[in-house]
Amino acid sequence: MTDLIPLSSPWWVERLGKELDARAVPMKRLDDYYRGRHPLLYAGGKFRAAFGDLFSGFSDNFCALVADAVDERLDVEGFRMGASRELEADSDAWRIWQTNDLDAWSQIGHIEALVKGMAYVLVWADEDDDETPEITVQDALEVTVAIDPASHDRLAGFKRWTADDGTVMGTLYLPDRIEKYQVLTKNSATAPILIGGPLFVAGRYDWIRREVPGEPWPLTNPLGEVPIVPLVNRPRLRGDGESEIAQVIPDQNAVNKLVLDMLVASEFAGFRQRWVTGLEIPYDPDTGQPIEPFHAAVDRLFIAEDPNVKFGEFGITDLANYVKAIEMLIQHIASTSRTPPHYLLGQSGSFPSGESLKSTETGLVAKARRKQRVFGESWEEVIRLAFKVLGDPRGEIEDSETIWRDPESRTEAEHTDAVVKMGSAPIEVPQEVLWEKLGFSPQEIARMKEMKAAEPPPPPPPDMLAMASGGGRNGMPTDPMMAPK
Numbered sequence: 128m129t130d131l132i133p134l135s136s137p138w139w140v141e142r143l144g145k146e147l148d149a150r151a152v153p154m155k156r157l158d159d160y161y162r163g164r165h166p167l168l169y170a171g172g173k174f175r176a177a178f179g180d181l182f183s184g185f186s187d188n189f190c191a192l193v194a195d196a197v198d199e200r201l202d203v204e205g206f207r208m209g210a211s212r213e214l215e216a217d218s219d220a221w222r223i224w225q226t227n228d229l230d231a232w233s234q235i236g237h238i239e240a241l242v243k244g245m246a247y248v249l250v251w252a253d254e255d256d257d258e259t260p261e262i263t264v265q266d267a268l269e270v271t272v273a274i275d276p277a278s279h280d281r282l283a284g285f286k287r288w289t290a291d292d293g294t295v296m297g298t299l300y301l302p303d304r305i306e307k308y309q310v311l312t313k314n315s316a317t318a319p320i321l322i323g324g325p326l327f328v329a330g331r332y333d334w335i336r337r338e339v340p341g342e343p344w345p346l347t348n349p350l351g352e353v354p355i356v357p358l359v360n361r362p363r364l365r366g367d368g369e370s371e372i373a374q375v376i377p378d379q380n381a382v383n384k385l386v387l388d389m390l391v392a393s394e395f396a397g398f399r400q401r402w403v404t405g406l407e408i409p410y411d412p413d414t415g416q417p418i419e420p421f422h423a424a425v426d427r428l429f430i431a432e433d434p435n436v437k438f439g440e441f442g443i444t445d446l447a448n449y450v451k452a453i454e455m456l457i458q459h460i461a462s463t464s465r466t467p468p469h470y471l472l473g474q475s476g477s478f479p480s481g482e483s484l485k486s487t488e489t490g491l492v493a494k495a496r497r498k499q500r501v502f503g504e505s506w507e508e509v510i511r512l513a514f515k516v517l518g519d520p521r522g523e524i525e526d527s528e529t530i531w532r533d534p535e536s537r538t539e540a541e542h543t544d545a546v547v548k549m550g551s552a553p554i555e556v557p558q559e560v561l562w563e564k565l566g567f568s569p570q571e572i573a574r575m576k577e578m579k580a581a582e583p584p585p586p587p588p589p590d591m592l593a594m595a596s597g598g599g600r601n602g603m604p605t606d607p608m609m610a611p612k
Contacts (some may be wrong), residue, residue, distance in 0.1 A: 136306055139273070140299055141329035143285035146271045148330065150367075154243045154268055157370050163188040165383055184195055187386050189457065189471060190372040190379055193464045194241045197371060199532035201237045203229070206510050206571035209524040215559070216522075216569030220510045226261040235472045236358050237502060244368035246358040248505065249286075250512040260516040262509060263353070267367075272355050276365070284355035295332060301403040304345040307337040336527040350515055351436045356508045362501060371464070378460045382453055389449035403429070405436040432607065465490030488536055494536035503529035530569060548593050 159165070165188070185431035203218035203224070224230070239246035245267040253261040265286065271281040311325050311333040325333035338344060348354070359368035409418045429438055443470035454472065461468040467487045507527040515522025546564045549556040556564075562572045 134302075137327040137329050137334075138283060139283045139301070140297065140308070140327075140334060142275060143271050143283065144287060144297075144300075144330045144332070147268065147285070150243075150271075151266060157243055159373060160188075160372060160376055160379065161190065161194060162188045165379065167383070167387070187382055188379075189382065189460050190375055192470060193375050193460065194238060194371050196466050196470055196491060197495055197498060198234065198238045198241055200492070200532075201234070201498055202532040203506060203529060204532050205530040206507065207528040207530065208510075208514075208521050209526060215573070218573075219519075219521075220514075223259055223262070223510065223513050226256075226259045229262060232262075233506070237498075239264070239266065240358040240360040240368065240502070241371040241498075244360050244370045244373075247272065247284075248356045248358060248509050250354045250356070250509055250516060252516050258517070260513040262513060263316055270355060272353060272357055274357075281353035281355065284353045286355075297332075297334065300348070300355055301385050302348060302350075302352050304348050304559055307339065307344040308334040309337040312351065313333045323605055337536065350512065352512075354512055356505050356512065358502055358505050360501075362500070374463055375460050378463070379458050382456050382460075385449055385453050386455070389453075389607050392446060392449070401429070401438065401440045403431075403436065403438050405433060406431055407433075465494050467491055480608055485536070492535045498610045499529070499531045499534070503531065532568075 153602075204226075207215070208217040208220060236246045236248060247265040247267065247270040249263050249265050251258055251261050269288045270284065270286045272284045274280070275282050282302075285297065287295065287297045290296050294312060297308040297310075299306045299308070308326070322590040326335050328334070336344060356563075357368075360371060361369040363369070406420060409420060410416065411418055424544075431438075439499070457471045458468060460466065461471050467490075469487065506529050511522055511524060511527060513522075514520075514524075543565065544563050549564065550558065550561050559572060559576070562575065566574070
């Protein structure tokens with residue numbers, strides 16, 4: 128079978144397939160925590176006895192809030208390509224972006240990377256549109272890429288997924304070719320006819336060639352590079368990215384346990400425990416066991432004939448201690464994740480404004496800007512590959528730039544005043560840069576420029592009109608010979 132397939136391909140499929148297998152459990156756990164599906168293994172026996180499955184799906188979910196707080200500040204607004212970086216956004220790059228619905232899909236890619244540590248973007252030609260490449264966001268549970276540790280080039284990429292009919296599919300992306308496979312199953316009746324049996328065995332799968340009608344096998348890769356771009360959260364020199372919520376999970380579990388303990392305490396303290404002294408306890412004549420003399424209920428009264436009998440009740444259970452412990456853990460979540468405390472504490476926290484708001488959100492803004500640098504490099508590579516698919520010279524540009532929306536929160540008046548001062552002497556920042564500083568998107572700036580160009584020129588000032596008619600200031604003649612005697 129070695130004449131059917133290069134020897135390197137089975138090695139890549141097995142290696143990258145093992146990476147996908149190793150990710151399955153930890154990434155599924157991270158995804159569950161983001162979605163609020165937290166295991167309640169720490170719930171005590173009294174909780175289960177009191178509530179059963181009533182709160183089986185309970186979670187006071189802060190993991191989603193920590194990830195979403197960053198994601199909300201990661202909005203791509205355009206790209207500058209090459210020499211145009213210092214001028215204006217590239218309209219063709221934005222057309223490709225919009226055609227692929229990446230306003231929405233980029234956010235999905237960001238949140239996937241924030242939660243799982245990794246996401247991927249696949250770039251390839253669109254069979255139905257010669258002018259627009261197809262760009263799709265891919266799940267890290269289905270796609271992985273091998274990176275050269277020396278050059279950081281992408282050596283190979285692999286996508287493995289399950290089709291609607293249950294067949295496991297695989298596509299291997301190499302710099303010079305693309306090979307498509309599927310797993311040999313009992314339902315693959317045509318497989319032995321196509322290739323005479325399994326092409327190779329990698330991991331737990333028997334892979335066979337997947338033929339696509341009208342398409343050669345293997346498919347030539349004209350790009351000369353692997354068309355899968357990683358979106359990596361918290362990248363390191365070795366290994367995959369790191370989830371934004373991984374370090375939050377222990378505190379999240381502790382919060383959930385304290386809340387469940389508080390529910391148990393409220394259940395048993397909801398009806399106060401009573402006590403009685405000086406009362407003769409009756410016994411069951413058959414068993415010899417003491418008999419409870421009273422049945423406590425809202426509509427029942429305790430009565431004793433002996434005047435020495437005394438009744439009382441235990442003090443209330445103070446749930447404030449649980450609340451304080453929960454708030455302490457939430458503060459830990461805020462500090463370790465650099466999420467503003469007022470995002471997490473709700474009404475129990477203070478809501479800052481003005482300079483205090485800016486100070487409180489400094490950590491979150493700095494984190495968002497760092498994500499913009501890393502994710503921005505990936506999106507620039509995606510757009511470069513898209514132009515390369517089209518055969519456009521911009522596919523070779525290495526100095527492109529992603530335009531992001533400003534992640535910092537400011538009051539409108541404060542922000543506008545600061546930007547206006549930038550346009551005044553002695554700084555005199557160009558108007559188009561000021562528009563960008565005010566938060567207008569490249570598309571809005573282009574539209575405003577068109578509107579300004581279409582406006583009629585303003586009338587000249589009165590002084591200029593007077594001079595044009597032979598008069599001086601306030602309409603007085605400027606020639607001394609014409610002055611009144």
